[in-house]
Amino acid sequence: MxxxxxxxxxxxxxxxxxxxxxxxxxxxxxxxxxxxxxxxxxxxxxxxxxxxxxxxxxxxxxxxxxxxxxxxxxxxTGDNIRVSFPQRDYFLLNQIIVGGLLSILGSEATKEIHLRVAVKAGFDLLENTASENGLERWTLDSFRRLFVEGLLGEMGTKPEVVSQSEDELIFQERNCLFFELVKTNPELICNALDKGFHDGVVKALGPDFEGERLNCMGHGDPYCRYKILWNRPSGADST
Amino acid sequence: MxxxxxxxxxxxxxxxxxxxxxxxxxxxxxxxxxxxxxxxxxxxxxxxxxxxxxxxxxxxxxxxxxxxxxxxxxxxTGDNIRVSFPQRDYFLLNQIIVGGLLSILGSEATKEIHLRVAVKAGFDLLENTASENGLERWTLDSFRRLFVEGLLGEMGTKPEVVSQSEDELIFQERNCLFFELVKTNPELICNALDKGFHDGVVKALGPDFEGERLNCMGHGDPYCRYKILWNRPSGADST
The missing domain is CATH 1.10.10.10 (Winged helix-like DNA-binding domain superfamily/Winged helix DNA-binding domain)
Structure with missing residues (x-):
C-alpha cells in the first residue's frame, strides 16, 4: 500500500x-x-x-x-496511481456506464455503439486537424507529424515510429490511456473503441489509405502497433 | 498555470x-x-x-x-487537478462516449440509456450493501450509516446529514465526482445519471421509502441535497 x-x-x-x-x-x-x-x-x-x-x-x-x-x-510496480483534487472519479463513471450498458443492452449492442462512437471520434479528430492545419490531403509524412507525433504524443500514449517507407508507416504506442478498463473489457475497449477510433482515422485519411492493427496491449503485447498503407496516387508528392 | x-x-x-x-x-x-x-x-x-x-x-x-x-x-482556486501515473485519461473517455452517444443517438435516447444504467447501479449498490451487512430491511438509521456516511463518504462526495427525524432524512453532498462533465452536460449527468442513481437507491430501500432531490451543484447550488421520506410501517423499529 x-x-x-x-x-x-x-x-x-x-x-x-x-x-x-x-x-x-x-x-x-x-x-x-x-x-x-x-x-x-x-x-x-x-x-x-x-x-x-x-x-x-x-x-x-x-x-x-x-x-x-x-x-x-x-x-x-503495481497499480495505476490516480489523484485528483478536488476529488473526481471518472474511472468509476466509466465502470458504471460500461457495466450498465453491457448488462442492459447486451455485449453485441454495446460493442456496436462503442464502435460507432469511436469511428466518429477518430474521423472528426483527423478532419479537424486537417482543417486547423490547412491540409488539403493527407500524406504519410503529415500523418506522422500531426497525428502520431503530434496528437498521440499530446494525449500521452508514448507513440514511436517503428518504420516508414514511401507507402507504409508502422507506429506503436507504449501507454494505454484506459488500461485498467481494457484489462476487464478487452473485447469492448480494444476491439470496438480502439479499433473504431483507428478505423475512423484511416477513413478520414482518404480512400488511398488502409490501416491494420498488428499488436495490442490489451491482448498481452508490450505495445499497440499499427500499420498504415498508402496507395499513393501517381504524381502525388510524398511530403 | x-x-x-x-x-x-x-x-x-x-x-x-x-x-x-x-x-x-x-x-x-x-x-x-x-x-x-x-x-x-x-x-x-x-x-x-x-x-x-x-x-x-x-x-x-x-x-x-x-x-x-x-x-x-x-x-x-481554478481547475481540477488530475494526475495519474502511468498516464490515464478516463475523463477523455467519458467525453468521447458522452459526446458520441449524444451525436449518434440524440439527447433523448442518450438520456434514457443513462437513466436505466444509473437506476440499476444505484439499486445494485444498495442491494449488495444490504446483503453484505445481513440487513433484512432498511431503516433511516441503517441508510444513514451504511449509505450516506459509509458509501458516499468512501466515494469522496463529502456527505453530511442535515437533519433527521423519525420519518425523514435530509443529507447533502459537497463534492461532485463528475463536476467537469456536469458543467457541460447537466441535463445528462444530473437529470439522468444522478437522478437515476438515487431513484435506484430509493427503489432498493423498499416501497415504504420516497426520495426527492432538493438542490444540485450542477444547477448552481453549493451542494446536492436529498430528502428521503420513510412511511414507517406501524410496529417497525426505527433503528
Missing amino acids: LNKSEVFKALSSDSRWEILNALTDEPKDINEIADRVGLKAITVRHHLSSLTQTGLVEPLPERKGGVGRPTTVYRI | LNKSEVFKALSSDSRWEILNALTDEPKDINEIADRVGLKAITVRHHLSSLTQTGLVEPLPERKGGVGRPTTVYRI
Missing part, C-alpha cells in the same frame, strides 16, 4: 518524474535510464533508491546478452 | 492536504480552518502561505457579520 504523502514527495522532483516516465515502456538498468533522462548514473541511483523505498519502482536481476554477471533492471 | 512539481510538493504534506480538503466546501478564515483540521492558527497560516504561492488557494477579503474589520478567507 503506497503512502499518499510519500508518493507526492517522490513525484515532486522533475528528475524522478522523468525516470518514472522512462520506465513506463520497459524495465531498464541504471545506465540506460541515465542515457534516456540525461542525468549522471550516480544521480539516477540515488533517485531509484528513493523510488524503490516509496514502492513506485522495484529492482529485478536480469542477465543481459547471456554473458557476464546479471545487471539490475528497474521496473514500475 | 500550476507547476507540476510544486503542486506535488504542496500535496505531499498531510496538513496541507487536510487544509485543502477543509476548503472544498466553502471559503474559510484561518481560525475556522484551524478548528476544522485541529492545527494551531499559526501553523495553518504558514501552510496557507505556501498553498497561495503554489496557486492552489487564494485569499479574499470578506466582511463577516457586517461589523468590525474584514477577515481574510481562503478558497480553492
